[in-house]
Amino acid sequence: MPGQENIFADADGFSSASDFVYLLQDYCKKFDLPVIENSRVLSVEYVSGSKYFSVCVSENGSAKYYLSKQVVIASGGQNIKNIPFFAKKISEEVLQLHACEYRNISLLPEGAVLIVGSAQSGVQIAEDLIESGRKVFISTSQVARVPRRYRGKDIVDWFMLTGFNEVRTTDVADHQILTMKQPQASGVGVRGHTVSLQSLARKGVVILGKIETADPAKVLIQPNAAFHVKFANEFSGKMKGMIDEYIQRLGLQAPPAEKDIDDQPDETAACASSVTILNLKENNITSIIWTTGFIVDFSYLKLPAFNENGMLRHSDGISDIEGLYFLGLPWLRKRKSGIILGIREDARFIAEKLIAKSGN
Numbered sequence: 001m002p003g004q005e006n007i008f009a010d011a012d013g014f015s016s017a018s019d020f021v022y023l024l025q026d027y028c029k030k031f032d033l034p035v036i037e038n039s040r041v042l043s044v045e046y047v048s049g050s051k052y053f054s055v056c057v058s059e060n061g062s063a064k065y066y067l068s069k070q071v072v073i074a075s076g077g078q079n080i081k082n083i084p085f086f087a088k089k090i091s092e093e094v095l096q097l098h099a100c101e102y103r104n105i106s107l108l109p110e111g112a113v114l115i116v117g118s119a120q121s122g123v124q125i126a127e128d129l130i131e132s133g134r135k136v137f138i139s140t141s142q143v144a145r146v147p148r149r150y151r152g153k154d155i156v157d158w159f160m161l162t163g164f165n166e167v168r169t170t171d172v173a174d175h176q177i178l179t180m181k182q183p184q185a186s187g188v189g190v191r192g193h194t195v196s197l198q199s200l201a202r203k204g205v206v207i208l209g210k211i212e213t214a215d216p217a218k219v220l221i222q223p224n225a226a227f228h229v230k231f232a233n234e235f236s237g238k239m240k241g242m243i244d245e246y247i248q249r250l251g252l253q254a255p256p257a258e259k260d261i262d263d264q265p266d267e268t269a270a271c272a273s274s275v276t277i278l279n280l281k282e283n284n285i286t287s288i289i290w291t292t293g294f295i296v297d298f299s300y301l302k303l304p305a306f307n308e309n310g311m312l313r314h315s316d317g318i319s320d321i322e323g324l325y326f327l328g329l330p331w332l333r334k335r336k337s338g339i340i341l342g343i344r345e346d347a348r349f350i351a352e353k354l355i356a357k358s359g360n
């Protein structure tokens with residue numbers, strides 16, 4: 001972040017969640033940032049007949065009102081668990097958790113585990129559980145994969161160098177790209193590692209298609225696991241092709257591709273299961289973990305800031321409501337906007353707008 005340089009002893013390493021929290025706390029301290037903790041914004045609304053927003057905040061339990069001409073909404077894009085409606089139909093004998101509630105195997109009763117969702121959280125939890133000795137089933141969907149390292153660098157370094165992360169939202173013609181999940185990869189281990197559906201299958205995980213619905217005793221599954229395996233393979237191939245082309249175009253010195261068995265395509269999708277009905281009891285499934293992502297909560301925003309589909313109306317984080325801005329959302333301005341890497345640039349962009357306007 002601005003003002004922070006070389007803060008990690010190992011710049012290519014992965015920080016733990018608690019290390020990252022300490023880092024933010026230190027940052028607030030170092031720059032004496034006026035953070036008010038334990039404060040929930042209950043509403044942001046117009047003050048009729050004025051240019052001010054009224055912001056109602058519950059601060060340590062007592063309500064306070066602030067008046068402001070400018071408000072930046074940075075309350076995150078992933079606030080509420082996203083769990084399919086049919087989860088409610090499943091027998092109460094089966095423990096159900098969302099990814100944000102999972103910590104480790106000790107939370108789960110004895111027995112097999114069904115993980116629903118094969119993006120980053122799903123594949124990482126599946127790996128954690130299979131390596132802890134559990135029987136694991138994973139229900140997949142169309143999710144990309146990337147090799148963790150390629151030709152001497154972490155994939156995120158390549159995404160920064162090649163300009164992949166810099167793609168502007170306004171330049172994306174294919175709407176599907178804007179809703180793609182974060183690709184399968186793991187940060188476990190000193191430099192992290194690749195994780196693929198075929199690598200999970202090699203460890204014993206059963207690779208299922210997407211769940212269509214459920215009843216108390218079973219889940220019904222679409223026969224598309226093979227398609228999901230092939231989709232991930234193709235995406236990884238495309239990313240490697242993009243990096244090779246970049247290296248060649250710039251005449252860079254880069255080592256050849258590492259041997260990475262976990263990234264090796266399963267051309268025939270032999271690892272995919274064709275099971276379409278999974279009986280929970282017969283398979284001794286005692287817990288289900290929903291790694292089906294999050295949705296956003298803007299219920300406190302009592303302003304006409306949304307379009308007819310309930311999506312925020314904004315351009316580069318600037319609302320068409322005067323004085324209202326957004327930060328920290330996927331594809332706010334660029335591909336990198338939804339990850340920590342993108343915040344610095346977006347925050348500077350919005351801060352410049354705020355300063356210019358407050359001078360008026």
Ligand SMILES: Cc1cc2nc3c(=O)[nH]c(=O)nc-3n(C[C@H](O)[C@H](O)[C@H](O)COP(=O)(O)OP(=O)(O)OC[C@H]3O[C@@H](n4cnc5c(N)ncnc54)[C@H](O)[C@@H]3O)c2cc1C
Pocket residue numbers: 039040041042074075076077078079121294300327328329337338339340341
């Ligand atoms: C499972 C998961 C893994 C991720 N892994 C990575 C990763 O490895 N690398 C990476 O770069 N990015 C990762 N991300 C994305 C990263 O978390 C986000 O880019 C980043 O957190 C966005 O920061 P933010 O401050 O905008 O929002 P958030 O971190 O979501 O912070 C929003 C804050 O606003 C608060 N808030 C919400 N509503 C209110 C309200 N009404 N009143 C007051 N406060 C409110 C919330 O409590 C929260 O503290 C991951 C995200 C998820 C969900």
